[in-house]
Amino acid sequence: MALVLCAGADDALQHSRVLILEQAGHEVISVKGEQELVAACQEHQFAVAVIGQGVPNNEKHRVLRLLKQHCPNAKVLELVATGAGRVLDGASDWLEGPVTAPVELARRVSLLASKARLLRFRKAH
Secondary structure (H helix, E strand, O other): EEEEEEOOOHHHHHHHHHHHHHHHHOEEOOOOOHHHHHHHHHOOOOOEEEOOOOOHHHHHHHHHHHHHHHHOOEEEEEEEOOOOOOOOOOEEEHHHHHHHHHHHHHHHHHHHHHHHHHHHHEEEE
């Protein structure tokens, strides 16, 4: 399906997201920290980047800036804690969690990946 980058702060949540997305057919690379994120973006072209709800708000903004700089074509899905509200205006989409319905996380990532493919197709033609 799509190559997905998962950036997060909580190892257990990261592991769960990776499993959910891999079961949906996506290839997932998980990163923790700025250096890992930049290195992954330099090595791969991600269709979607997921920013976990455990990432502090000030770091979410930094992660988004790094994604825009190093993975400019990736669609960004921000995960937010229940009741916390969206933090990143520049994200492509957001999902409130913890993600109790794994199907919804996989569905949103697939939808964003489709939009990314369509955008690349339009740019190529």
